[in-house]
Amino acid sequence: MTARTLYDKIWDDHVVHQAEDGTCLLYIDRHLVHEVTSPQAFEGLRMTGRKVRAPEKTIAVPDHNVPTTLDRANAATMTEDSRIQVQALDQNAKDFGIHYYPVSDVRQGIVHIVGPEQGWTLPGMTVVCGDSHTATHGAFGSLAHGIGTSEVEHVLATQTLIQRKGLNFKVEITGSLRPGVTAKDITMAVIGETGTAGGTGYVIEYCGQAIRELSMEGRMTVCNMAIEGGARAGLIAPDEKTFAYCMGRPHAPKGAAWEAAVTYWKTLFTDEGAHFDKVVTIKGEDIAPLVTWGTSPEDVLPITAVVPSPSDFTGGKVEAVQRALDYMGLVPGQKLSDIKIDTVFIGSCTNGRIEDLRAAAAILKGKKKKDGIRAMVVPGSGLVRAQAEEEGLAQIFIDAGFEWRLAGCSMCLAMNPDQLAPGERCAATSNRNFEGRQGRGGRTHLLSPGMAAAAAITGHLTDVRELMAETV
Amino acid sequence: MDKFTTLTGIAAPMPLVNIDTDMIIPKQFLKTIKRSGLGVNLFDEMRYNLDGTEIEGFVLNQPAYRKAEIIVAGDNFGCGSSREHAPWALLDFGIRCVISTSFADIFYNNCFKNGILPIVMPQEVVDVLMADAKKGANARQTVDLVAQTVTTSDGQSFGFEVDGHRKHCLINGLDDIGLTLEKASAIDSFEKKNAVLHPWA
Known part of the structure; x- marks a missing residue:
């Protein structure tokens, strides 16, 4: 069997249909939703009489508009248009029966922090959200990227996306970081090296000792800014740190299902000799704040x-x-x-x-x-x-x-x-x-x-x- | 979605590189639950002073380009966020085609979902089209999606590449969701298989 990259493996495991011209229908495991890019999509469903195909895989949380002051329970802290967007999400979550963390819930937060925290994001999954920083979830070895509102509607209605496969881009950070240098500096160093369009058309796999040495939080920071380098998605192969982070989270599998999941997750790495279309290597010790x-x-x-x-x-x-x-x-x-x-x-x-x-x-x-x-x-x-x-x-x-x-x-x-x-x-x-x-x-x-x-x-x-x- | 076959219109030159989605439609205009009406705020902070008056030098405020339907842009147009408000604003203003050496992936994709054709051309061709666009209102360029060509006001023609599926959808104004739902049985069987292989997913 041909050697495959991590991206190749996740992709292959989610192809529902492939057309002759290579256009694929890709299955989506988790759809995260926030208030700014979703109202028009839900409206589209209403106008066509369509339902959310997999409400159990759809998770919504308001984050962009919400005030962060302690008095935010007072509706007057929000402008009217912000309030309308948040209320629209409240209503859509209820009408379409999707998982929801309202502003009043202690679990509310930024959608890309809530997803991993609640165990919605797991290795090997496809994760999308109407937000470009969906790349964050790639830290778990999941294929995660931002989509537009038309695609939000498409995923709501079909739990799939029409996609063409991107190219493989390996970014290796060798050695260890020096004191005072963080995951943020890694991800900014990569963008400084490749430019904001350097990743366009690619999915990045971050690897190397400095990446392995990062915590899951740090890995999320690195993948988060893959989009700033032009790549829709950034990935890091899951390892023991990933499994330890996921274990016991509210929506992570338990018992025998957990064991089966980990067995599968351990197959999610780039095979020796797999082909990358582009490679960039940066020495960890060369990165400054x-x-x-x-x-x-x-x-x-x-x-x-x-x-x-x-x-x-x-x-x-x-x-x-x-x-x-x-x-x-x-x-x-x-x-x-x-x-x-x-x-x-x-x-x-x-x-x-x-x-x-x-x-x-x-x-x-x-x-x-x-x-x-x-x-x-x-x-x-x-x-x-x-x-x-x-x-x-x-x-x-x-x-x-x-x-x-x-x-x-x-x-x-x-x-x-x-x-x-x-x-x-x-x-x-x-x-x-x-x-x-x-x-x-x-x-x-x-x-x-x-x-x-x-x-x-x-x-x-x-x-x-x-x-x-x-x-x- | 409106069909796109051919378009002859005024092309506005925007040579700046990395024109991002915050420039195209600043965040304060994302607080809408509609797709329409954003054209007046297209490029808002480049286009208007704080008091709401127009910034004279901005290309779309110049008499020659107020009715532009094409933008010829610098590298990496549409970088930044996934907001579909960016193509909605362009479309609402009347832009149906953007030509650049490169586009950010998500923006590029979002254009096709809204009847806007993004065209990638090599630098030397963008240079020719940019120079042509700078001639002003008489310099109408023609974009022919069927033939996959762009023609300058003085008749120079350049071919371009476009994905077959996207071309088909744009020419026929097809709704992706409708097409995908025709494959519902394939989605059903994928889900059945996956429930056994990856029950946690």
Whole structure:
């Protein structure tokens, strides 16, 4: 039998039908739904009299619009259009009989954090959601990617997607990471290397020692930003860490079914000699704490670097860099560590998990944010929030002067009231630094949770390793 | 979905690379439960000042391009989120075709579901089309999906590739769900088989 990649194996196990031209109908094991990209899809079902084919495999949670302030039970904290979207999801979940975690449920949170947390996401599955950061679930060795609303409707109605197979892209991170360097830096380093279109048409498999050494939380961070590199999906082969994470989760199999599942999951790896269409190798020890300076996730440099000049680039990127520098209010040659910030945002499906909060709290412990800085921590789910409170992390954030919020997408995309004002500069643990992403005119620098905490303390972008040295 | 066969229209040049979905339709306009009405907010932050007045220099505000039906764009158009609001906004404005050297996967896919044709062309062809588009309103380009060609205002013609299934759906305005439901028995048997092989899934 031909050697196959992990992607090949998952794909093969989900093909329902293959047409002569290679177009496939792919079975979908888990469909995650949130309030922003689903109302038109449910409306489509109503108009055609169709039902949800597999409501037991469909899981919905509101996250994009929901306020994260403690008073959010008060409906007045939401704008009318946001409220209508959340209410539409409440109603659709009820009408179509799908699993649902309403805003009032402690398990509510960002859909990509809730799915794994509740054991919906398991190795070898196909997982889709009307959200590009569905790539997150690839950390479990599941084929997971974002879809548009028409496809949401298609999956609701048929539990399948019409797909053509992508190409295989291997990203190997060799060796170990140095202190102060995290999963976030790995994923940003890859995008810096390949560009935001480098993964277009591919499914990435992340492998290598540095990936193996990551926790499941870290692996989710890496896969989360596969989309920022242009790849719809990123995958990591499941191993004992994966099984340990899944075991005992509410929707993970139990008993004999668990044993059977693990036996199958252990076959989910890339065979020796399997073909990759593209390979990139990065040495783990070469990766430094990174930060973005521009308005594309590929605009990334080590914190020790300086702001580049448009003349360092070629082609269409020259104009884009000039535009980015104008937008970001930066000048070539300026040290990145001299850039003063106004706001710190810790959270999102990229870095809103317990390990991220631990990393930030480790830097903040016994310290205070700089006066005048607005700083907030938005846990990725109600359960992450509860755990952080139990571990004493919440108190560290509060003592440091951070706002301790309820779960949601929050300032990652600023669809709720958490937004930047024009010109406001933010150190953010989220995933996109696009123009206007966190609020019109807002300036975003992407970085890891530890780096965000360090920036909060000093008031400017800061090499987290300097503060780590202090704590030793 | 409206059929797409041929289109002759004004092409707007947008040479900027990495035009992302937040540029195409900023998040505040995603709070809708409808598919229509987004055209007025297409490229909102590039197109309007904070007070709502138009930014004169923006291409779609220029008299020559206000009725553009084609966009000729820089690399990696549509990168970012999966929001189908991006093609909905383009369509609502009147754009039926986008030409670039590359598109983000999800955006590319979403276009076909809404009767918009995204065309990938090599850099040298995009350069020619971009220069042609910059001539303004008299420079109408013709996109022929059946023949798979784009023709400039002065008659230069270039072929392009498109997936056969997607072409078929676009030319006939076909609904994917209807087509898939014709294969319901294959889905049934997959589910039966899978319930035995992977009962936890």
